[in-house]
Amino acid sequence: MQPKRQRFSNFSQAIHTTANCIRPDNEMQLADLVSKYACGGLLARGKGLSYSDCCVLHDGVIIDTSRLNHLLSFDPDSGIAVCQGGVTFADLLLIDPAFIPPVLPGTLHATVAGGVANDVHGKNNHGFASFGHHVEWIELQIGDQTIHCSREQNSQLFFASIGGLGLTGVIKRIGIRMRQASRFVMLKAEKYRGFDELLPRMQHEGLQHDYQVAWLDLLNEPRAILSLADHCESDKPQKTKPAQSIPKLPIRLINHWLIKQFNRMYYHQTSTRPQTLPLSTFNNPLDAIQNWNRLYGSKGLLQFQAVFAAALTPALLNKLKTIIHYQRASPTLAVLKYFTQPGLGLLSFVQPGFTLAIDFINNQQAHQAIVAMNQLISESGGRLYLAKDLRLQREQFISMYSNHQQFSAVLARHNSPMRSDLGKRLGLTNG
């Protein structure tokens, strides 16, 4: 197979790289290609849905895993599903109508290997922690070797691979423990003027529900909508509306003023009456619009996501808001979640505290705001999400991720050929 020169971006379309792409058709070819191209630096890429530069490798070799996307087995007694790394969360939902993956990220189009590599979280951290907790084992391709890793076997490599940004090897197969749950949720929304009451509500009442997430308005006076949802039975048919697709646009359709008005309208129009929704409609509202990132035009968007201690949250929210306003950045979507359980991996993002994710229009102001926000989080003992970040510096990273040395040691011990632009930027890999 010939490598193909191809351009790659991240999901937010904010960075542009070129790489030689190879696309194995099966696992045998994957093993051949990984050992053949190992010397120059490789990166396995699934759907490329990360907001950071962890899914690109400029001038390196990208392994397109789109054809390694088969479901392999499912045992309803143990709940363990086995699949190839390129399978998506949406595919996992096809396995059995009575089972779901215990943790679902914000998009179901992400691959399961990507879910492992970023140790993704959902809106139910207080119940089910992060995705890595439900991974029984993984099969890694490192050079010409296939290594089976679990909590018992090659455990160091296992814990390095959970949240390991794909740098430990190509995640070829995964065993996931699925969860028995219905496909519908009962949603209840609560409106807040200001964040003072919201935070304690999330720390107490929120934990009584299966899912919780808060939408924040950072452009008008502080307002929030807290969504609390619980699994429920429903005889409604699972509607499968075809996703609307946004074409490639040369201009940005979103601006500061429009979002400000949208936020106002959204706050007033959201109903607080309980309603029954399909799980995916509640959990993945943006999946209904294919390529919604194109709304931001050719320069794309930026996302900031950090987790910080609950006690510091009221003050930090104010400070972050001040930075955004001072830098005149345009936050388009802000979401607050509450974590109670840490992740399993050496570089897992998830740790107890509040996590705030903010989308920005990609401009100079947003970059400056994010740099200042990163510094603030670093000084406050918080942590940036590496799946979202483009601006973190090595010193800040080191202070946030205390296991970084252990992680780099595992990479060195196994002589992992994997590289990414993020890995190079943060000094995680040699060269």
Add this chain to the structure above:
Amino acid sequence: MDKNTWVILGATSIIAEKFAQLAAEAGHDLLLVARDQPQLAIIAADIRLRYRVQCEEMTIDFAKDSSLLIEKLGNSQREFNLLIAYSLMINNNKLDNNNIASLIEVNIISTVQIIHAYLNSRQKQHRLVYLSSVAAVKGRAKNSLYGASKSAIELYLQGLQQAATKNQFITIARLGFIDTKLTFGEPGIFYASSPAACAKACWRASLAHKRLIYHPFFWRFIMALISRLPFFLYQKMSKL
């Protein structure tokens, strides 16, 4: 619509896999046939889990012995539909005595034997889709033996189409560039259609009882032009 079992020959190729998924989605059981046993098992497991249909596997090397399949097609009590998606692709400059024989064995002899057995089996209805290539339309310096083998089957099928009963549906799909390992990274590929789109076009063509389709459709016009070119111009294109 009938719920016959679709027999997919060359099931580990990506176009055949996508076609099998369409058949499974429509509720058909499947018999997947290919040489690469481990990959065949992976594809079959995936289809069972996604679509909850019966999916049998049969490992066969069409270069060696297809008798197991021929027997199954000829003597089964079940009603089968047939997709022929396997072939051996060897460029003229790589030919030697051995692989010439293999190419003819795989692309012509086994294919004709299978088609013959299938169409002579006692079924209420026969539905056959043959994946051909635009290379079958005119001999090309790069791969004319491959093109000739595809052309041989096409000509054979044309005769069968002429004599087909009203319950025999034979579709020939002449494929241009499809995004497979054959085109990936190759120079001169101006547009490669996705395997899923290709499978869908073949699926629809069979349901609509089409005799011949091109996919991507515009290859019909390209090939119309190429086959009418004066020879001295065609000769100048031998490097393409």
